[in-house]
Amino acid sequence: MAFTLHGSSEFTCTRRVALIAKERNVPYRLITVDVKGGEHKQPAHLKHQPFGQVPYIIQEDGFELFESRAIGRYIATLGSGPELIPTEPKAHAKFEQAAGIEYAQFDPVANGIVKEKIYKPFFEVATDETKVQELTAQLESKLDGYETLLSKQKYLAGNEVTLADLFHLPYGSIVFEELGYGSLDKRLNVKRWWKDISSRPAWQAVKEGA
Structure with a gap:
C-alpha cells in the first residue's frame, strides 16, 4: 500500500x-x-x-x-523483496540483538558526530570540536566490537542481511564516507560489510535524498 x-x-x-x-x-x-x-x-x-x-x-x-x-x-512487512526481519525464533532473537547494537552502540555516537559536524552548521550553531573528538574515540571503540562480530558472520544478525544492517546506512554514509571517521581500512571485516550494504541499489537510489 x-x-x-x-x-x-x-x-x-x-x-x-x-x-x-x-x-x-x-x-x-x-x-x-x-x-x-x-x-x-x-x-x-x-x-x-x-x-x-x-x-x-x-x-x-x-x-x-x-x-x-x-x-x-x-x-518490511509490506510489498515484495528481501525478507529483512527473520521469523524463526532464534534467528529473530539474533536480529533483535543486532538491531539493539545499531540503536544502542552505533547510533548515539554516529548521531552525535553528525549533529556536531552537519546539523549544527545547518542551523547556524557552532560545532563543539571537543565533543567531536570524544565521540570519534567512542566510535573507534565501538567499531572494534563490530570487527569481532563480523569476523564470524557476513552480517550483524548472521549470514543474511536484515533491517539491523540497513538501519546503519544514513548515518554511516555521512560518518564513514562524507566525514571520513571510523578507520575502516584498519578493520577489514567492517570494511567488507560496509561495502556490501552501501552498494545495495535501494540505498544508491536514496543516498542523495529521499
Missing part, C-alpha cells in the same frame, strides 16, 4: 524510511517538511508527530506512524 512520507529529504531518518520502502518495492510520495524554517514545530505537524520531529507516514487508508525504525519494521 502506497504512503506519503512527511520529512526532509536530506535528513537521515527520512532517508532511512525511503531506503526500506525501496528495498521492499513499496511506493511512496515525499512531502517535504521545512525543518530549517521550523515547520516541524507547528501545530499542523505536531498533530501527526507530537515530538516535533521527522519523518512520519500516512497510508492511503489513513494509517499513520512515526519513528523511522518503527516505520521501517512496518514497511
